[in-house]
Amino acid sequence: xxxxxxxxxxxxxxxxxxxxxxxxxxxxxxxxxxxxxxxxxxxxxxxxxxxxxxxxxxxxxxxxxxxxxxxxxxxxxxxxxxxxxxxxxxxxxxxxxxxxxxxxxxxxxxxxxxxxxxxxxxxxxxxxxxxxxxxxxxxxxxxxxxxxxxxxxxxxxxxxxxxxxxxxxxxxxxxxxxxxxxxxxxxxxxxxxxxxxxxxxxxxxxxxxxxxxxxxxxxxxxxxxxxxxxxxxxxxxxxxxxxxxxxxxxxxxxxxxxxxxxxxxxxxx
Numbered sequence: 233x234x235x236x237x238x239x240x241x242x243x244x245x246x247x248x249x250x251x252x253x254x255x256x257x258x259x260x261x262x263x264x265x266x267x268x269x270x271x272x273x274x275x276x277x278x279x280x281x282x283x284x285x286x287x288x289x290x291x292x293x294x295x296x297x298x299x300x301x302x303x304x305x306x307x308x309x310x311x312x313x314x315x316x317x318x319x320x321x322x323x324x325x326x327x328x329x330x331x332x333x334x335x336x337x338x339x340x341x342x343x344x345x346x347x348x349x350x351x352x353x354x355x356x357x358x359x360x361x362x363x364x365x366x367x368x369x370x371x372x373x374x375x376x377x378x379x380x381x382x383x384x385x386x387x388x389x390x391x392x393x394x395x396x397x398x399x400x401x402x403x404x405x406x407x408x409x410x411x412x413x414x415x416x417x418x419x420x421x422x423x424x425x426x427x428x429x430x431x432x433x434x435x436x437x438x439x440x441x442x443x444x445x446x447x448x449x450x451x452x453x454x455x456x457x458x459x460x461x462x463x464x465x466x467x468x469x470x471x472x473x474x475x476x477x478x479x480x481x482x483x484x485x486x487x488x489x490x491x492x493x494x495x496x497x498x499x500x501x
Contacts, residue, residue: 305417313414316352320364321413323380323480326406328393330480334380334411336364348381359383359390367444370413375445376452377477378411384482384492391482397425397494400465407467408499411478420478420496423456423471424463429487438462440493441481449473459495471497 312319318335325331337346344366351357364370365379382391396402403422411418428437438458446452452473460466471477476498484492 302417305412306415309412309414312352316354318347319352319414320370321411323362323409323411325393325409328396328406329388330362330382330391330393330409332362334362334364336368336370337366348383359385362390365444374476377444377446377455377479379441379444379479379481382480382482384484391480394480394482394492394494395484397422398427398464398492403465403467407469409494409496418476419499421469421499422467423469423477423495423497424459424467425465426459426462426493426495427464427484427486428462428491428493430489430491440479440495441491443479446473469497 309322312322312333316333316335318338319333320336321334323330323332323334333352335347335352337344339346347361347363349356349358349360351359352361360383362380362382365381367375368378369375370378382394384390384394385392397406403425408419408421411420426438426440428440430441431437438461440455440459440462443455446455452471456471460470478496478498480494480496482492484490486492
């Protein structure tokens with residue numbers, strides 16, 4: 233008769249029992265993990281949703297962040313606006329000496345050239361101050377073109393470094409500039425760099441210095457076309473009716489009555 237307690241049989245029974253026990257433990261553990269991963273009840277889920285919604289309501293939106301950044305920038309220039317009611321903005325061209333306030337005279341008559349030889353604080357200064365033509369309007373409704381004048385100073389101050397833009401390579405490295413008004417930070421792409429001259433008798437030169445506003449789309453397009461045709465090089469930037477333009481103009485020694493102008497178009501979003 234075969235022994236019931238045969239070592240081989242006992243061993244096989246032990247292995248089978250051990251496997252069964254392990255599989256049960258694994259099943260229990262998996263069930264426990266699955267159960268713990270589920271919400272306890274509907275109340276728990278509602279509480280979590282309420283918490284997430286509350287956090288979402290507390291977050292600052294992108295538009296709010298942009299507005300906060302804008303106000304922080306504008307606060308840096310508040311002292312200029314408070315010091316002089318003629319202050320209209322701050323002009324900055326990177327890697328040039330153009331980095332200062334722009335004013336617009338409120339006086340009639342000779343006040344047109346009030347800041348030609350006057351500093352920001354109203355004192356005599358041969359270099360004057362950068363100033364916006366009285367025919368231009370920055371507020372609503374804004375004129376199509378903002379014309380800003382500045383002396384071409386030998387020391388590079390005022391608009392003395394606009395001549396850097398005669399060099400196409402300089403433009404490639406500096407294709408935009410900023411004009412911070414009392415309410416906005418505006419970035420302009422350079423539409424063209426133009427040389428012309430002033431004469432009592434027009435001789436076919438591009439008289440950009442007379443363009444402040446456009447009566448219609450045809451008028452605007454004609455000006456833009458002339459800018460592109462007379463530019464020292466092609467910037468690849470175009471403009472269409474409704475775009476805001478800006479012209480930075482100064483004297484230029486290439487001609488007895490020479491002028492140099494940087495014409496920009498407000499960059500869209």
